[in-house]
Ligand SMILES: *[C@@H]1O[C@H](CO)[C@@H](O)[C@H](O)[C@H]1NC(C)=O
Ligand SMILES: *[C@@H]1O[C@H](CO)[C@@H](O)[C@H](O)[C@H]1NC(C)=O
Ligand SMILES: *[C@@H]1O[C@H](CO)[C@@H](O)[C@H](O)[C@H]1NC(C)=O
Ligand SMILES: *[C@@H]1O[C@H](CO)[C@@H](O)[C@H](O)[C@H]1NC(C)=O
Ligand SMILES: *[C@@H]1O[C@H](CO)[C@@H](O)[C@H](O)[C@H]1NC(C)=O
Ligand SMILES: *[C@@H]1O[C@H](CO)[C@@H](O)[C@H](O)[C@H]1NC(C)=O
Ligand SMILES: *[C@@H]1O[C@H](CO)[C@@H](O)[C@H](O)[C@H]1NC(C)=O
């Protein structure tokens with residue numbers, strides 16, 4: 001009893017020296033030293049000295065008081081002036097009205113800034129997390145001489161206003177930490193930029209890296225997180241007038257702890273504290289490849305669900321088609337028909353668009369859409385217009401010059417782009433003079449022309465169909481004569497035989513024009529082969545993608561049934577990665593390209609083609625390599641399509657290859673796009689490690705590649721999976737680690753946990769959002785089957801068909 005009373009006395013004596021331990025204010029005679037903190041009045045925030053994880057340097061900062069043990073910083077004072085020895089450092093308020101870090105010689109190491117001098121300055125930590133310096137005698141609770149909300153670091157808290165004051169010129173913007181252990185301002189900053197019309201820009205130095213698109217009355221045009229509505233628990237406020245542009249948000253109840261953070265990789269993360277799980281929940285849509293500013297160049301449109309992501313807007317063509325095909329989109333697109341200011345023009349409507357960069361734009365808040373069109377059409381340098389405020393449906397935004405940074409986005413907006421009138425279809429026509437009569441005439445003429453053309457097309461089609469129907473029934477494919485193929489393959493000589501496919505031998509051939517082909521010939525004895533043959537024709541004939549092998553045609557004559565493909569000189573992927581000598585030919589950048597190529601091909605199958613196609617037999621030997629080592633997915637003999645909105649189906653006839661089959665498919669016969677994702681994950685790990693999944697890599701625990709990779713991953717030793725010699729450059733380490741993690745995410749036990757292919761592509765290709773989810777345990781094969789596969793390792797890898805006893 002006595003002892004604790006004494007302790008209490010001591011404590012109160014100690015705190016009376018600078019009276020700090022339980023207050024939210026630092027007054028003139030007080031100071032805090034390292035180890036002491038002040039707490040905001042509501043108890044939400046705490047301020048004091050700290051060291052970031054992984055650093056021994058000391059900083060003064062503000063963090064959430066309740067969220068411990070992990071210290072979540074929201075503001076850092078001396079981010080550019082770290083301290084190494086704080087033993088004589090104090091934080092105090094001093095004349096003329098600044099909060100400063102002082103050493104024992106009273107040198108100012110860091111301080112707030114003010115243009116005003118006050119008599120009784122105090123520093124106060126408000127419960128919003130705002131640290132303010134004010135005059136103790138000031139009665140207006142909102143009048144500060146300095147506030148940390150005006151000089152934020154990387155965190156955008158509720159009630160903070162980002163933007164610019166046009167009168168004082170003061171700008172409030174976010175600036176990311178250099179990295180997680182170094183709060184020094186990195187190169188990345190986030191601004192509300194009012195040039196043209198306000199949009200959010202993330203910049204690296206002076207270069208724009210991400211743009212949100214303009215404010216549209218509800219949200220920034222490119223924001224994929226739905227805007228708040230009546231029932232939302234948060235509100236956003238956007239102000240744009242002669243005095244300021246500002247953006248802020250707040251929550252209606254104070255029960256949640258939200259924050260927006262500009263991460264050190266340039267992505268604005270939205271987080272919310274969940275007390276039950278004691279963790280931060282990510283609440284904003286994750287970044288996508290299309291977030292990269294101006295990725296597709298002028299008039300190029302980015303679509304994450306498309307591969308490649310860039311396409312030219314309708315009625316536009318690539319400026320340099322060859323570059324464009326190679327994936328160099330920087331030069332963008334141009335109008336298919338150039339328009340001439342002196343000729344008639346029209347505006348074509350494009351929907352579901354994240355509006356282009358507004359740097360060169362002008363606006364008017366009162367006009368309506370018809371007025372916008374008239375104004376835009378009067379000035380030939382006006383290329384496009386749209387509604388300014390979609391909430392009120394009023395106002396115009398006008399673009400001058402080329403349009404850049406366009407993204408195709410569900411829930412996006414309409415924009416009207418100027419075209420030569422000859423491009424008109426269902427669009428708004430504007431004649432040079434504005435005369436209605438003329439407009440009507442153009443419409444009438446073009447309509448009747450169109451009708452004529454249509455009629456002609458229908459007739460042609462009918463004739464063509466009639467001729468073709470007999471021969472090709474279900475295949476709309478070029479037919480080759482048997483004699484042509486026999487000549488090309490030297491009468492199917494053994495020398496020309498290059499392999500054995502799912503349903504028969506494959507021959508190399510050369511057509512008379514010199515084109516090299518691969519011919520898959522259905523063996524006459526095969527019965528099951530016929531189904532696979534048909535299957536392959538049905539699917540691959542309808543598909544076209546640079547990462548799918550291209551079918552040139554077929555040959556059906558008498559008993560002979562053959563498929564003719566483009567020839568792939570570099571054979572299949574397995575002949576490289578599983579071969580000690582050949583694997584040296586594929587350095588990491590090449591392998592990473594191959595991984596990304598396969599991913600794009602698979603995305604196309606799963607999502608982009610009209611049919612949703614599940615390949616069901618993705619494996620290294622079904623990936624062919626062209627002359628430039630671009631991967632092409634082949635062998636659609638087992639592929640199935642499911643209806644557009646279905647994700648999968650069930651079968652009692654399980655087909656596929658051991659080592660690549662997802663557990664739910666092998667065991668229950670449930671196949672879906674996610675079972676292909678599983679096979680893709682296995683393939684990724686095989687490409688990284690140059691080992692077959694079915695080889696036992698860990699003798700002690702009898703682990704196959706998945707088990708081994710998982711074990712290394714859990715122990716933070718993932719890099720051991722790749723042979724160090726294969727890493728051409730240590731700069732690729734993060735790509736390797738990312739690939740391994742993506743591979744592991746794809747082979748997770750539970751299909752719902754596996755990402756879909758568009759996420760996979762995003763995770764592989766995107767340096768912006770490098771925070772990948774943690775992988776859970778992979779779906780292993782039952783041990784027995786691993787052993788079975790091992791026993792048959794001497795055989796060639798073959799696609800197996802097994803009937804499930806159900
Ligand atoms: C820290 O500074 C104090 C006073 O300035 C000094 O006495 C002490 O030796 C320093 N400690 C270290 C580790 O440099
Ligand atoms: C302090 O503020 C003045 C004007 O208010 C400005 O010119 C000066 O650069 C500021 N100093 C610092 C260190 O921010
Ligand atoms: C101003 O504030 C100081 C410090 O809190 C206090 O001592 C003084 O009485 C106040 N003066 C007036 C006029 O309120
Ligand atoms: C953070 O950056 C500093 C240099 O600014 C560097 O020394 C440190 O290693 C980096 N830390 C991490 C975890 O990347
Ligand atoms: C409000 O927004 C949420 C989420 O965006 C949505 O689920 C809900 O239906 C909306 N409510 C109304 C009334 O529009
Ligand atoms: C907007 O358009 C209206 C009607 O054409 C015009 O009266 C007004 O001056 C315009 N405002 C601006 C800022 O240009
Ligand atoms: C067209 O608009 C541009 C950009 O606002 C302006 O510089 C130019 O003078 C305008 N031209 C005409 C003919 O009004």
Ligand SMILES: *[C@@H]1O[C@H](CO)[C@@H](O)[C@H](O)[C@H]1NC(C)=O
Pocket residue numbers: 217238240365389391392393
């Ligand atoms: C957009 O329209 C809404 C509803 O009419 C209005 O409240 C809001 O202030 C407008 N926003 C801007 C930026 O003009």
